[in-house]
Amino acid sequence: AEHSLSMxxxxxxxxxxxxxxxxxxxxxxxxxxxxxxxSELEVxxxxxxxxxxxxxxxxxxxxxxxxxxxxxLGLQGDVNVKRLLHMILSHQGKxxxxxxxxxxxxxxxxxxxxxxxxxxxxxxxxxxxxxxxxGRPFSDWVQLLGGFLYLERKEPSSxxxxxx
Numbered sequence: 537a538e539h540s541l542s543m544x545x546x547x548x549x550x551x552x553x554x555x556x557x558x559x560x561x562x563x564x565x566x567x568x569x570x571x572x573x574x575s576e577l578e579v580x581x582x583x584x585x586x587x588x589x590x591x592x593x594x595x596x597x598x599x600x601x602x603x604x605x606x607x608x609l610g611l612q613g614d615v616n617v618k619r620l621l622h623m624i625l626s627h628q629g630k631x632x633x634x635x636x637x638x639x640x641x642x643x644x645x646x647x648x649x650x651x652x653x654x655x656x657x658x659x660x661x662x663x664x665x666x667x668x669x670x671g672r673p674f675s676d677w678v679q680l681l682g683g684f685l686y687l688e689r690k691e692p693s694s695x696x697x698x699x700x
Contacts, residue, residue, distance in 0.1 A: 539654060540567050546650045558643055561616060565623035565647045572598030572624075595636060598624045623647050660685060 543566035551559040575597045576589030588597060599621055606617045622644055628635040629648040639645045663675050663685050675685040 539658070540570055543650050543654050546654060550646055550650060557646060561619055562643045562646055564620055565627070565643060566650060568598065568602055568620065569624055569627040569647060569651065570594060570598065571601050572596065593634065595625050595628070619643065627651050656681065
C-alpha cells in the first residue's frame with residue numbers, strides 16, 4: 537500500500553508537468569497496479585506465494601479483480617476500463633520482466649516509469665540505511681540494480697535549497 541500511495545503522489549506530480557496525461561487514469565493505475573498482490577502473497581511469519589500467485593502472478597490476478605468489479609458496475613467495454621486493465625498488465629514494462637503485454641499508450645508508459653522510479657529509489661534507500669554499508673564506498677552486488685551502489689555522497693546543504 538505504501539508503494540502504491542507513493543506512486544500515486546508521483547503520478548500527480550508527473551501530470552502537473554505533462555498536462556495532457558489523464559490524471560485520474562494514471563493515479564488509478566498507480567493505486568491499482570499491484571492489487572493482485574493481495575491474492576498473490578500469503579502473509580504469515582514471512583510472505584510466501586500462494587498457489588494462484590505462482591500460477592498466474594499479481595498482474596493477471598489484478599486484471600481479474602478490476603475486470604470483475606467493472607463488470608459488476610456495468611462498465612464492460614468502457615475505454616477507460618480497458619486502458620486501466622492494460623496498465624495493470626503492462627506496468628512491469630517488458631515481457632522479459634514478466635509483463636504479459638508491454639505499454640501501448642502514454643499513461644501506461646508513465647506508470648511503468650513511475651513504478652521503476654519508486655521501487656528503485658526505495659531499494660537504494662534501504663541499501664544505504666543498512667549498518668553494514670556505513671563507511672563503505674560501495675554496497676555488495678545488488679541484483680535489482682544489476683550492479684553495485686556507490687555509497688559515498690555529500691549530503692545536500694539545507695542552507696540554500698535553490699542553489700542548484
